[in-house]
Amino acid sequence: MSPRTAPSKNRAVQARRSVLLADGTIAHGARPRMEEEFLLEALRWMMKSRLYDQKVIALQRQGLFGVYSPGIGQEACIIGSAMAVDPVRDWMVPQYRELMATVHHGLPLEVITAQYLGKIGPARIPEGVKVLPTQVSIAAQLPQATGLAWGLRLRRQDSVVITYVGDGGSSEGDFHEGLNLAGVTRAPIVFFLSNNQWAISTSRKVQTATRNFALRAAGYGFEGVEVDGNDVMAVYDVTCEAVERARSGGGPSLIAAETYRMSFHNTTDNPSRYQDQKDYDEARSRDPIERVQKYLAGLGLWDAKREAQWTEEIREENERAMKMATEAPAPRPEDVFANVYEEPPPRVIRQRADLVDGQGG
Amino acid sequence: MSPRTAPSKNRAVQARRSVLLADGTIAHGARPRMEEEFLLEALRWMMKSRLYDQKVIALQRQGLFGVYSPGIGQEACIIGSAMAVDPVRDWMVPQYRELMATVHHGLPLEVITAQYLGKIGPARIPEGVKVLPTQVSIAAQLPQATGLAWGLRLRRQDSVVITYVGDGGSSEGDFHEGLNLAGVTRAPIVFFLSNNQWAISTSRKVQTATRNFALRAAGYGFEGVEVDGNDVMAVYDVTCEAVERARSGGGPSLIAAETYRMSFHNTTDNPSRYQDQKDYDEARSRDPIERVQKYLAGLGLWDAKREAQWTEEIREENERAMKMATEAPAPRPEDVFANVYEEPPPRVIRQRADLVDGQGG
């Protein structure tokens, strides 16, 4: 792989990484790590992510799904980063938009879907899947992820943690406290910042005055790197490097991935109130999926037929998961009291009994 | 003035500033802004700060003073920075260790002393003095100072805010949120970070892995500069530059001043439990006051006689303030209820009456 300009020791951050350009060609001098087979796999996951989002949005419009934040436009970040960690050893600490990354990491799609449908038991992350729950409290996952990485090292596990945060989340105190502590403990962790240019309606331009989020890393004493977040090959490369660094005792990294939220913040949002159509159109021309398809088409590995076939297959897969989630048992009233204490206090036990009696009678 | 090495556009932070070296000579090529008259004034304030601290410590040992954090060793930071702002126009937002900076900024010494003695009315900052109260909740002053600077600009005032924080405080979420917001609003503010190497017993080495606190500024989109915090001439220079930048619409700055806490954290602390004598001795050899005296002695402006005379005069000044503070009226029981609401709720009025009755009866 090759950055646009050579990295310089004098600069706090390396120049933005780029491998696969928006027009589907390889950047001058870049040597991608991803081989073709693997890139096809990445494409399939990216398509799965987008098709799932589209399906969920349709369902939500019919009142059949909860509030949901799609990852449309960010699939290169979601999949390129997830493919760089090892589901067997490594842990993933999500925010909420990188849903398909957690699925790639082993969380069954029907389980995370069940969570959005308000299920309880069926939404529990299975034992052995090294994923933490979706985090809605912005940036709260960061000190937690640092603690997890630190603890895994104390427990002498060969594990790296990858955690996600947005451009919005980068402004929270928890971002600072989580990253600074990671630097001090040299925890084996990768902070993946998806700068999709928006925090709901708040533009990245007023989120911070920094030129570049990767510059923050120097303030915590570790590596920061900027990457074209719509370029799955580059995302994969920089994340692999960061994971290797963490695994070999080199400490944390901050990856600032420049991408664009090509949909609404969530299903209650209306971007036309605040988003410039031009920005959106410009982003569309850098679509992370299309450029992979173009590149593969150039190699004779992609055509309309294959696209139609995959789309069909993935839709079926996704729908199977959704069906499982929908058919999974709905919560019972007393599930209000589930999973709070190992041994609930007597007062809570009484409240539970009152609720059950009230329901029964 | 001249940095040790030429500043480079390619570096996130300028090299550490230094003007007056520890041996009392001027750094090669440096052209100090401070003229001799002014340096003598600075020396007098630095001595006042140290003598006040020494007196307070003595009183505290006799049970005549509250918990107190001396600024011993940090006088160049305290005075050099304070002399760079204008008490008539500019605002000062302290933490707690830079007490003499607030006095330089117009807060009568007897008033701040009265605060430590638990007085109420006599400890009120007088109208017209542009100083906020001592802040004990570490780093909480930073977003507040940003808001103040932002608000002063919205009110079209020609004011700059200077605020202080320590190496410990730099780890708090409030540091991040305060500085980032300052960058976004381009508030006229100077963040003065006194890195005295300790947060109580916690060494700067485990406070953060960053090489240099000034690197943090790039993550917020403004200027960061490192300075020898035991060099009053350099501190004055960099603070003046930062104030000018702020005043002329150039936005915030972060000054990272490298100094050393040459005393305990506060009067309840015992540094022998955690501090290496070698570090302390090394710091003593870089005493910020002695180097000024040496330099001035070289110019024929300082000798033992003058030192004795000033010491005597300053002691008297300080003691006058202490006497005023001691003799100022003690709080009355009902002062428990003072200064909470403009119009206290009925329940609070009743509680106040109960207390007064209880005392009366």
Next chain:
Amino acid sequence: MAERNIVEAINSALAEEMEADPRVMVLGLDVGKLGGVFRTTSGLVDRFGAERVVDTPLAEAGIVGASLGLALAGMVPVAEIQFLGFTAQGFHQIGPQLAKYRQRSRGRYHCQVTIRAPFGGGIRSPEFHSDGVEAQFVQSPGIKIVMPSNPYDAKGLLIEAIRDPDPVLFCEPDRLYRGRRSEVPDGAYTVPFGKAQLVREGEQVTLVAWSAAVELCLRAADALVADGISAAVLDLRTLVPLDVETLCAQVAKTGRCVVVHEAPLSAGFGAEISATLMEEVFYDLDAPVARVAAFDVPFPPASLEDYYLPSLDRVVAAVRRTMEA
């Protein structure tokens, strides 16, 4: 006079105060072009400009801390915390700083700051968005806590809050935002703090509530008519200051009382009401004061919220038990 819902009432209060006083400004997440996630600040940025209607970075402690500083500079900030649950991120800037700053500064400074925050269950919100944590702030004296339940009060109390020289936490019941419209005058008017309002007369029992629970109590009072029970409903409007006088006089009159709130039972503000009644009107009570509240577990996923929150059935049952006691 116009009919407005709570969103419109709040928008109108903000617009009028900004019009009347150039120091008044609005800041928070998405308050600008978006007009807030619930549109309470809709149109303000077009009318008053981006200097006075400010989309801030995503940092709640920063928003509150900056508001404190803005107030000291002479501005009158009205900060929005996107959901009350996220006051947790700025908690140390609220109780220990904003509420305490007048005392901390020995009276030299005060903080004319309003913090607005929507909250409450019943609209299938994601995690943390429904948490009703108003009682936590009562243990931070110095800040007033305002809990409007209807459009008229929402406007009048918000104008009172903005004009109050002391800090105010203004909690908005998002479930009722676009609920029933009612008469809300154009032009400024205030509803005073510390004056509870008897929103329904009744002879036998007093239901005490605030915010969205008032509406629930009104429905319960309606339902109880069929049982021949005449229930009054008292809307506290503000928790700090608390209208002890009206509360006690009213409960003494009916001799029976049920307090209803959407926050968890234990150490919810209902406990304070019950304890106050214990101290003040014990001998006038014909039955113990009862509480109906959410259960002592965290707010559950939205699919379960109807079981978690006090329901009409639970309120009615509690009143019946109180009548029989």
Next chain:
Amino acid sequence: MAERNIVEAINSALAEEMEADPRVMVLGLDVGKLGGVFRTTSGLVDRFGAERVVDTPLAEAGIVGASLGLALAGMVPVAEIQFLGFTAQGFHQIGPQLAKYRQRSRGRYHCQVTIRAPFGGGIRSPEFHSDGVEAQFVQSPGIKIVMPSNPYDAKGLLIEAIRDPDPVLFCEPDRLYRGRRSEVPDGAYTVPFGKAQLVREGEQVTLVAWSAAVELCLRAADALVADGISAAVLDLRTLVPLDVETLCAQVAKTGRCVVVHEAPLSAGFGAEISATLMEEVFYDLDAPVARVAAFDVPFPPASLEDYYLPSLDRVVAAVRRTMEA
């Protein structure tokens, strides 16, 4: 058996649990070489090394958040927040995260985390160091709240806390840290949560308290003997879980009750006690339950704390009034 004060009791609990279980670790500000600002962790770093006794950066939310993550990795963190008032900085990591994580994860994860924090007035501490904010956490269900009042309980409750699979907020009364020593066994023992202890028998009135206020109540009970009043003192020990059963049985027996706490009156945990008694033993009460607490203003400068905190006189006077009611 050794005589220990609370500092020594806590130190002994930590040392023994670290000895017994290599997953137990201590982290926080100045817990290493300094041994904590009150020396509760003294000597631990020498004995267990800097990997298990960690001086962290000055960041409370970071400390709590990291503890959560450490627990998920299989460690058993005992985090120290230097003073309870500074839990405010980590508030969003405590109630909404630590307390809720088992529920958030549908039971997949739990957080075996103890947060220790000294608090309380009476030792002339600087601002924020004395704030007794325990009641604020009761509205964040999922975390247990432990308030020892004496050396024996401090050790036994702390060991119980460390071993509890759920998160515990362990509040230490700094005024009593170096107070009266009492018998504290070497070796591990636990004091169960949710079991209030009658620390003094009495016939006519029950004083209910926790933490340092227990000592105050014991002094009050002594003083009341001269008036011929026989006062029992009940130490709640834990606020969550609350021992409703013992509380109610005891108050029903004496018919009169005064609750004493050092936090402000309004919405303090005393309100919960009074409300609970209202609901459970109303008909056994011979007089209204009274509360003696700090006033509804922020903790004042240390020079005024003696007037602010409940004093012996105020407790005694409240008991006398209750006896006459």
